[in-house]
Amino acid sequence: MTSSAQGPSRPGRRQLLRAGTAGAGVLGVGAAAIGLDRAVRDGPPASASPGALASAEPAPQGGASVPFYGAHQAGVETPAPASATFLALDLHDEVDREGILRLLRLLTDDAARLTQGRAALADTEPELAAEPASLTVTVGFGPRLLERAQREAPSWLAPLPAFEIDELDEQFTDGDLLLQIAAEDPLTVSHAARMLLKDARSFTRVRWVQRGFRRSPGIQAPGTTMRNLFGQVDGSANPQLGGEHFAKVVWIDEGPFAGGTSMVIRRIRMDMDGWDEADRTAREQATGTRLGDGAPLSGGTEFSHADFEKVSAHGFAVIPEFAHMRRARGVDDGEHQEIYRRPYNYDVAPPAGSSAISESGQLFVAFQADLAGQFLPIQRRLAELDLLNEWTTPIGSAVFAIPPGCAEGEYLGQSVLE
Amino acid sequence: MTSSAQGPSRPGRRQLLRAGTAGAGVLGVGAAAIGLDRAVRDGPPASASPGALASAEPAPQGGASVPFYGAHQAGVETPAPASATFLALDLHDEVDREGILRLLRLLTDDAARLTQGRAALADTEPELAAEPASLTVTVGFGPRLLERAQREAPSWLAPLPAFEIDELDEQFTDGDLLLQIAAEDPLTVSHAARMLLKDARSFTRVRWVQRGFRRSPGIQAPGTTMRNLFGQVDGSANPQLGGEHFAKVVWIDEGPFAGGTSMVIRRIRMDMDGWDEADRTAREQATGTRLGDGAPLSGGTEFSHADFEKVSAHGFAVIPEFAHMRRARGVDDGEHQEIYRRPYNYDVAPPAGSSAISESGQLFVAFQADLAGQFLPIQRRLAELDLLNEWTTPIGSAVFAIPPGCAEGEYLGQSVLE
Numbered sequence: 001m002t003s004s005a006q007g008p009s010r011p012g013r014r015q016l017l018r019a020g021t022a023g024a025g026v027l028g029v030g031a032a033a034i035g036l037d038r039a040v041r042d043g044p045p046a047s048a049s050p051g052a053l054a055s056a057e058p059a060p061q062g063g064a065s066v067p068f069y070g071a072h073q074a075g076v077e078t079p080a081p082a083s084a085t086f087l088a089l090d091l092h093d094e095v096d097r098e099g100i101l102r103l104l105r106l107l108t109d110d111a112a113r114l115t116q117g118r119a120a121l122a123d124t125e126p127e128l129a130a131e132p133a134s135l136t137v138t139v140g141f142g143p144r145l146l147e148r149a150q151r152e153a154p155s156w157l158a159p160l161p162a163f164e165i166d167e168l169d170e171q172f173t174d175g176d177l178l179l180q181i182a183a184e185d186p187l188t189v190s191h192a193a194r195m196l197l198k199d200a201r202s203f204t205r206v207r208w209v210q211r212g213f214r215r216s217p218g219i220q221a222p223g224t225t226m227r228n229l230f231g232q233v234d235g236s237a238n239p240q241l242g243g244e245h246f247a248k249v250v251w252i253d254e255g256p257f258a259g260g261t262s263m264v265i266r267r268i269r270m271d272m273d274g275w276d277e278a279d280r281t282a283r284e285q286a287t288g289t290r291l292g293d294g295a296p297l298s299g300g301t302e303f304s305h306a307d308f309e310k311v312s313a314h315g316f317a318v319i320p321e322f323a324h325m326r327r328a329r330g331v332d333d334g335e336h337q338e339i340y341r342r343p344y345n346y347d348v349a350p351p352a353g354s355s356a357i358s359e360s361g362q363l364f365v366a367f368q369a370d371l372a373g374q375f376l377p378i379q380r381r382l383a384e385l386d387l388l389n390e391w392t393t394p395i396g397s398a399v400f401a402i403p404p405g406c407a408e409g410e411y412l413g414q415s416v417l418e
Numbered sequence: 419m420t421s422s423a424q425g426p427s428r429p430g431r432r433q434l435l436r437a438g439t440a441g442a443g444v445l446g447v448g449a450a451a452i453g454l455d456r457a458v459r460d461g462p463p464a465s466a467s468p469g470a471l472a473s474a475e476p477a478p479q480g481g482a483s484v485p486f487y488g489a490h491q492a493g494v495e496t497p498a499p500a501s502a503t504f505l506a507l508d509l510h511d512e513v514d515r516e517g518i519l520r521l522l523r524l525l526t527d528d529a530a531r532l533t534q535g536r537a538a539l540a541d542t543e544p545e546l547a548a549e550p551a552s553l554t555v556t557v558g559f560g561p562r563l564l565e566r567a568q569r570e571a572p573s574w575l576a577p578l579p580a581f582e583i584d585e586l587d588e589q590f591t592d593g594d595l596l597l598q599i600a601a602e603d604p605l606t607v608s609h610a611a612r613m614l615l616k617d618a619r620s621f622t623r624v625r626w627v628q629r630g631f632r633r634s635p636g637i638q639a640p641g642t643t644m645r646n647l648f649g650q651v652d653g654s655a656n657p658q659l660g661g662e663h664f665a666k667v668v669w670i671d672e673g674p675f676a677g678g679t680s681m682v683i684r685r686i687r688m689d690m691d692g693w694d695e696a697d698r699t700a701r702e703q704a705t706g707t708r709l710g711d712g713a714p715l716s717g718g719t720e721f722s723h724a725d726f727e728k729v730s731a732h733g734f735a736v737i738p739e740f741a742h743m744r745r746a747r748g749v750d751d752g753e754h755q756e757i758y759r760r761p762y763n764y765d766v767a768p769p770a771g772s773s774a775i776s777e778s779g780q781l782f783v784a785f786q787a788d789l790a791g792q793f794l795p796i797q798r799r800l801a802e803l804d805l806l807n808e809w810t811t812p813i814g815s816a817v818f819a820i821p822p823g824c825a826e827g828e829y830l831g832q833s834v835l836e
Contacts, residue, residue, distance in 0.1 A: 060637060131638065185633050187631070197776065206774075209766075211766075215604075220480050231542075231545045345604075
């Protein structure tokens with residue numbers, strides 16, 4: 001078991017194989033330049049195997065699967081697929097430690113099967129399990145679950161401190177148990193979510209459901225960083241999947257949660273109408289990056305080192321003091337923290353009776369080894385000063401402890417709870 | 419301009435081309451057997467062009483576009499892509515005939531650009547327009563729009579008669595103007611929807627928004643009929659895209675709406691908990707088809723002719739009298755009508771405070787030349803007797819008249835309104 005990126009495996013069955021295209025070199029060629037994230041996500045093409053039908057059609061990707069067992073849970077260092085549902089569940093009052101362990105055994109068994117394209121036990125729609133489409137199921141614990149299971153919660157496992165920018169709505173906040181269910185296909189996600197909820201409902205009630213999307217598979221070239229609904233290139237500064245740097249940023253290295261991580265999920269409403277009133281210069285100053293290609297305003301490409309010292313002919317910082325990227329990186333505070341963001345877009349119907357034409361934003365999801373030492377300083381700086389705050393409002397917030405992965409025969413969270 | 423299927427064109431730009439794979443035969447080989455719908459959807463692969471980079475990666479599909487101008491609007495005889503948003507708008511009280519024409523000119527211009535991967539005029543996020551991902555925008559008229567534009571509405575353009583099975587919620591019902599916005603990518607859909615709504619908002623308010631999904635591009639082999647959230651193969655009986663039979667079923671052939679069609683969109687809630695209690699035999703009897711492969715219970719494959727005369731050893735009809743497929747086809751009424759269904763799944767958060775674990779179903783969308791002669795008899799029969807009604811409830815319903823397509827320089831609906 002290693003900490004390398006868990007990319008989807010090759011589609012395993014019922015597939016038409018593309019004839020004789022060499023895929024072996026793909027990861028090697030452009031990964032460093034274009035960001036491993038998408039290069040891994042799009043994966044090597046299926047190669048021809050004996051007896052396979054030679055066909056001009058690409059192999060269907062529904063059969064692609066991500067390994068379930070391992071040192072870490074899948075769904076963190078896994079390239080973010082197109083569709084995700086985040087579920088927060090609250091334990092019923094009568095559920096005790098034994099009940100929690102029983103629940104986790106059930107969910108683990110379901111996830112182990114569904115992620116590999118096998119129906120869950122008592123799956124009433126087994127046909128919908130046949131295309132895992134790189135499905136991952138990631139489990140997280142809220143403080144009350146650990147308390148009820150008679151285990152000490154990590155000191156950082158608590159709601160984030162209140163920030164002045166927040167306008168939190170309880171319907172998107174906190175929770176005892178988190179399920180992150182993600183796949184390249186939304187039908188796969190719906191089926192898996194329902195199957196897990198059916199097994200969870202005698203132990204828990206649904207606290208909140210948040211569905212999000214990224215670009216569909218195959219829409220953009222490998223290595224393309226996603227744009228958010230503001231049109232911004234979003235995610236260029238992420239650590240690359242795989243390797244030691246990612247491990248250092250994301251995985252906890254000691255204590256009961258060793259091999260796990262901390263997860264923050266915040267629902268960030270984006271004020272699309274207000275954003276429309278900002279011209280391109282204001283927008284670029286707000287982020288510190290160019291809208292066209294996501295490069296820092298100091299120049300270069302999306303992945304270039306930002307020159308925060310650079311000043312304009314008028315003596316002003318080219319990447320202004322209030323720019324999101326400058327604040328996020330702690331340039332003017334002599335600090336530098338990193339987190340790993342794995343966000344999704346949301347776009348839902350405006351509330352009935354509202355005159356709004358859209359209700360959308362981002363499910364901001366961040367993983368980091370040290371919530372207090374990495375995430376909080378960044379969030380504090382951004383809450384204090386970040387021009388983007390003009391157009392964004394956190395309306396939901398939750399923190400979960402992600403236990404490490406498990407081996408076959410174990411259940412998720414076992415090393416924490418036993 | 420022909421009535422042949424409007425499949426996506428080859429990706430037009432910024433593409434990596436797959437080297438030298440022959441695509442010409444794809445449509446010819448398996449289309450009859452596997453259903454043209456998906457064969458066309460997945461389209462012939464891009465062939466190598468002079469100077470193209472030979473690469474093992476499939477070409478990104480974001481650049482694929484569907485022609486906007488033509489005898490018919492795109493988005494009907496176009497293979498249904500992965501993501502769709504349906505918007506019903508109501509005209510502001512003060513909007514008169516001139517206002518309606520102005521609005522349609524604006525929407526036509528936006529749609530003509532966005533579907534071809536060009537930013538709309540005054541598009542504040544032009545970068546989000548760069549991947550049309552087979553985007554189509556289809557416009558439909560409700561009765562009040564035509565009345566306000568001083569044109570006679572077709573006699574059939576009215577809310578459907580009340581059916582006993584209905585439990586309609588006003589928030590998903592009726593509307594003056596329909597926009598069906600569909601693409602292989604949900605971010606493309608979100609951007610297009612917002613752009614169109616920005617231009618529409620001085621003329622209209624949003625009456626309802628319904629988002630739906632089908633399988634992501636590339637997940638299943640070409641020709642695979644989608645399963646719905648009940649796990650049923652859904653859509654096998656559709657007329658094949660392209661050709662005379664489809665034209666006869668769908669396109670109106672005379673009067674102001676010649677080249678157009680009628681559209682019914684109904685939000686069908688699926689009782690997932692109730693469905694879970696039905697065993698596989700009950701489920702198969704409810705539809706008259708096998709869950710495993712969608713074949714009629716009389717045998718064969720998904721596309722086999724159903725044998726409604728076949729009886730079991732006990733003398734009962736193998737495809738029972740109450741089975742959905744038997745009722746839909748009018749077997750026992752000496753009738754036979756066809757419609758073209760182009761449905762999407764929905765799966766949203768259960769209402770706050772509800773103990774439900776899911777809230778999902780189907781956006782049933784049907785197109786037919788003759789609403790009264792094709793759709794209504796089918797719907798009446800199904801409302802009267804169809805075992806599937808046990809688990810499905812129509813909670814929204816609307817009818818729109820889809821005007822024909824337009825040529826460059828014209829606007830959508832021009833032939834109807836001028």
